[in-house]
Amino acid sequence: AISRQQAMAALAVAPIGGIAPSPMAPVATASGLLALLTEPDPALRSAALTRLLACVDHLWHEVAESLPDLEAIAEDPDADSATRKTAAAVASRVFFHLEEPVQALRLALEGGEEHFDVVNDRRSAYVECLVGAAIDAYVKRRKAAHEDGGGPPDAPLSQKATKPKDDDEEEGEDDDAALDEEKLGRVVQLMFERCYADGRYGHALGVAFEARETEKVREILGRCRSGQDAAGVQETLRYALDSAVGLVSSKSFRNEVLGILAEHLREQFEGTSGEGGLTATHRSAAVALCQCRQLLGDAEPVSGIITSLLDGTDDEALLGLQLCFDLVDTGDQRYVDLVADGLPKKKEASAAASEPLVETAAAAEGSSVEVAADGSAAPAPAGASESGVEATVTAKAERSSEVWDRFSNALRVLTGGFTSELALSFLHKNSDADRLIMDGLKRALEERGASRNSVLHNNAVACHAYLNAGTTNDSFLRDHLDWMRKASNWAKFSATASLGVIHAGHTTEAMTLLEPYLPPSADPSDPTGAHPTVTAAGGYAEGGSLYALGLIHGSHAGSSSSKRKEASDFLRTHLRNSHANEVISHGAALGVGLTAFGTTDLDVVNELKELLYTDSAVAGEAAGTAIGMVLVGSGAGNAVASNAVRRADREELSEVLSELKNYARETQHEKIIRGIALGLA
Numbered sequence: 275a276i277s278r279q280q281a282m283a284a285l286a287v288a289p290i291g292g293i294a295p296s297p298m299a300p301v302a303t304a305s306g307l308l309a310l311l312t313e314p315d316p317a318l319r320s321a322a323l324t325r326l327l328a329c330v331d332h333l334w335h336e337v338a339e340s341l342p343d344l345e346a347i348a349e350d351p352d353a354d355s356a357t358r359k360t361a362a363a364v365a366s367r368v369f370f371h372l373e374e375p376v377q378a379l380r381l382a383l384e385g386g387e388e389h390f391d392v393v394n395d396r397r398s399a400y401v402e403c404l405v406g407a408a409i410d411a412y413v414k415r416r417k418a419a420h421e422d423g424g425g426p427p428d429a430p431l432s433q434k435a436t437k438p439k440d441d442d443e444e445e446g447e448d449d450d451a452a453l454d455e456e457k458l459g460r461v462v463q464l465m466f467e468r469c470y471a472d473g474r475y476g477h478a479l480g481v482a483f484e485a486r487e488t489e490k491v492r493e494i495l496g497r498c499r500s501g502q503d504a505a506g507v508q509e510t511l512r513y514a515l516d517s518a519v520g521l522v523s524s525k526s527f528r529n530e531v532l533g534i535l536a537e538h539l540r541e542q543f544e545g546t547s548g549e550g551g552l553t554a555t556h557r558s559a560a561v562a563l564c565q566c567r568q569l570l571g572d573a574e575p576v577s578g579i580i581t582s583l584l585d586g587t588d589d590e591a592l593l594g595l596q597l598c599f600d601l602v603d604t605g606d607q608r609y610v611d612l613v614a615d616g617l618p619k620k621k622e623a624s625a626a627a628s629e630p631l632v633e634t635a636a637a638a639e640g641s642s643v644e645v646a647a648d649g650s651a652a653p654a655p656a657g658a659s660e661s662g663v664e665a666t667v668t669a670k671a672e673r674s675s676e677v678w679d680r681f682s683n684a685l686r687v688l689t690g691g692f693t694s695e696l697a698l699s700f701l702h703k704n705s706d707a708d709r710l711i712m713d714g715l716k717r718a719l720e721e722r723g724a725s726r727n728s729v730l731h732n733n734a735v736a737c738h739a740y741l742n743a744g745t746t747n748d749s750f751l752r753d754h755l756d757w758m759r760k761a762s763n764w765a766k767f768s769a770t771a772s773l774g775v776i777h778a779g780h781t782t783e784a785m786t787l788l789e790p791y792l793p794p795s796a797d798p799s800d801p802t803g804a805h806p807t808v809t810a811a812g813g814y815a816e817g818g819s820l821y822a823l824g825l826i827h828g829s830h831a832g833s834s835s836s837k838r839k840e841a842s843d844f845l846r847t848h849l850r851n852s853h854a855n856e857v858i859s860h861g862a863a864l865g866v867g868l869t870a871f872g873t874t875d876l877d878v879v880n881e882l883k884e885l886l887y888t889d890s891a892v893a894g895e896a897a898g899t900a901i902g903m904v905l906v907g908s909g910a911g912n913a914v915a916s917n918a919v920r921r922a923d924r925e926e927l928s929e930v931l932s933e934l935k936n937y938a939r940e941t942q943h944e945k946i947i948r949g950i951a952l953g954l955a
Contacts, residue, residue: 304333308340311347316357319347323360327389330364331400334371341365348384363389370400375407376453383457392464408461409481411453416485420527466490470497475510483522488530495538504542504555508562511538515562519569532570539563543579552589564597573609576601577616584680585673591680598687605831606907608873614688614835620678691781691834698744698779698830705745712738712750716757732765739772744829748776763814767857770818774825781837784826791819793848793858808852817861820845824865842869842878849881859885859893867900874908876923879930886934886950889941895949901934902953 307329310322330337337344347353347361366381366389382390382404395401462481469478475498482490491514498510515535522528543559560579567576576597583594601610686692715734735758738750751758751773761769770791777787785792793808793816827833827841849862863885870878879901886897910927931954938950 304329304336308337308343311340311343316353319353320357320360323347323357323364326364327360327367330367331371334368337364338368338372341368344368345381348381359384359386359389366390366404367400370403375403376411379404379407379411379458380452380454383454383461390461392461393468396468405461405465408458409465412458412462413481413484415455416487420486420524466494470501473502473506475502476513479510479514479517483517483531486522486524486527488527488534491531492534495534499538499541504545507538508542508555508558511535511542512558512562515539515566529570532566536563536566536570536572536575539566552587552593557593560593560597561600564601568601568604568606568609571609573612574616576613580613580684581617584684585677594680595684595687598684599693602687602693602832606872607831607835610688610831611835614685617681617684617688620681687832689835691830691832691837693832694779694781694830694834697832698746701744702746705742705747707741707745707747709750711741716754728762728765731760732768735761735765735769735772739775742776744776744778746777746780748773766814767818767821767861770815771821771825771861773819774822774829777822777826778829779826779833781827781833781841784823784837784841788819788822791815792823793820793852795844795847808855808858810854810856813852813855813857817855817857817859820848820858820861820865822865824868828865828868828871838869842866845869846878846881849885853885853888853890853893856890856892859888859890860896863893863896863900867896867903870904872904872906872908874905874910874923874927876926876930878904879927883930883933886937886946889943889946891943891945894941894943894946898934898946898949898951898953900953901930901950902955905953 304326307322307326310318313319313322326337344361344365348358348365350358353361362381363385366378366385369375369378369381378400390401390404392401392405466478466481469475475494478494479491482494495511495514499507502510514531518528518531518535522531539559539562543556543563560583564576564579567573567579580594580597583590583597586594601613604610712734715737719730719734742748742750758769773787773791777784780787793813823841823845827838845862845865848858849866852858852862863882866878866882882897882901882904886894886901888894905927908927910924910931934950934954938947941947
């Protein structure tokens with residue numbers, strides 16, 4: 275046992291009674307100081323704790339044996355505040371060395387900011403470790419509140435809905451629950467302030483995204499705008515947009531973040547589009563704003579942005595056209611069509627210019643006014659009066675012919691198939707496919723007597739299609755038609771469909787190219803003419819040609835909307851009238867799925883559903899897959915559907931998905947089950 279005299283000697287030069295001590299000598303052992311923790315004299319305990327705090331990082335293995343005493347002092351209501359905080363700080367450092375950061379954080383929060391300085395003590399491993407633990411606990415609580423929906427984020431954990439957890443998770447939650455929420459939030463807020471001071475807004479956004487706090491995201495972006503120049507703000511907004519798209523898994527939270535980003539990007543776009551001309555920040559803001567609005571499914575604001583740019587200078591018009599190319603490259607043709615519908619048309623503007631203009635007081639206040647059919651002023655629909663460039667741009671009656679040419683070019687890019695023409699021309703001119711490869715392959719198969727093998731023959735045809743995909747170079751097939759005719763049954767279907775791969779995007783000559791293989795149709799000049807009767811036998815070349823027609827029009831997102839609509843109507847006609855032949859129905863269904871890709875057209879879905887219910891294994895598999903292609907990206911049947919789907923259609927789409935699932939359970943055909951599963955995916 276250690277005597278009282280030895281323990282007092284351990285204090286040596288401890289600051290007692292206000293006398294300035296001499297420099298403290300290194301402490302070799304903490305046993306004497308630990309013995310003083312049981313002394314009734316508060317001054318002795320306080321002095322011992324002060325000395326322990328100075329040497330605990332070296333003697334923590336000795337101090338660890340007295341953790342219960344330290345925690346008891348930290349919780350002693352009779353002890354003064356300074357003594358309790360010092361005891362908590364000592365115990366916290368011991369837990370830190372024991373690699374229990376949550377317990378260390380709990381006691382550090384009790385120890386106060388004088389012992390746990392988040393802002394100034396940046397090089398300490400102790401502080402950095404506990405800050406990480408604090409952020410993890412904070413994120414965990416906020417995320418649980420957001421996912422469970424059992425209460426507000428600040429509600430106690432006991433008031434929130436919980437899911438079954440294993441023993442390790444429950445133990446971890448018990449440790450986290452012991453943390454004082456107010457003090458924990460204070461530490462995290464200090465870390466945010468540190469990020470603001472250092473200009474590391476991306477770090478702060480990362481924590482806010484993990485914690486799923488929209489208000490914190492709004493606060494960070496607001497502080498960023500006041501603390502950085504336009505280029506820095508744009509860089510942060512770009513980072514936030516990329517992170518929201520690539521890292522945030524919750525769709526509802528992502529949409530909230532995108533809405534906040536859209537507001538800041540709009541302000542950034544408007545603030546940089548003034549007297550200085552078109553700057554790099556202006557370009558970046560326009561691109562990011564269009565991307566953000568597309569992710570939200572808002573086509574009208576994007577139409578307004580493009581319209582304002584096309585009405586501007588030559589550089590702004592070029593940026594507007596580049597935005598059109600970017601939209602087409604995303605592959606969301608339905609959204610592109612909506613943007614194109616929002617652009618002013620020359621005929622519509624001429625008609626509007628001939629009508630008397632209506633001026634109201636609302637126009638002076640900045641609100642948008644529409645002219646009703648009777649000439650009276652009516653308020654614009656909700657969402658049409660958004661301020662800035664995203665507002666609905668009223669068609670200018672005084673646009674010059676040069677400006678109208680810009681709009682014509684924009685419409686040609688969006689819906690006229692211009693990008694598809696460019697891709698087709700590039701592939702055709704730069705095709706490096708070596709015909710000798712196919713000649714050698716054909717010769718090798720014939721020499722080995724494998725030309726009669728349908729599998730090898732079919733693979734050779736597929737190889738030719740891949741070699742010349744999109745180049746329109748089918749000279750090998752034309753020179754060896756006899757060899758191609760050796761295909762039979764489904765090999766013939768695939769061989770004919772390979773023409774669609776070779777001529778992908780060649781919409782202007784699609785019907786002419788496939789005319790020898792297409793099934794007979796009703797005379798278009800005779801509206802009352804009946805569709806030719808379809809027999810149950812054969813139809814492999816005809817079905818393959820219908821599939822090829824879909825590949826030609828559906829392989830490029832930028833193909834002409836009018837051409838794709840014509841092909842879709844043609845294929846739907848054969849889809850409705852070819853139920854008797856499952857092969858033709860198979861090709862027609864796949865072609866319809868490709869030409870109506872991503873349109874969420876319920877009429878097309880219902881026609882495909884009728885084919886599915888014929889209970890034909892071959893046709894049903896294609897119908898199930900085609901339904902998935904028509905509804906791709908819609909999120910139909912999910913709790914949070916895509917913004918591109920109208921609310922009126924969501925309920926009907928949910929019913930369609932339920933019917934498909936029920937039919938997959940009832941049918942005996944594995945092909946139909948596979949097709950429905952692929953479509954649902």
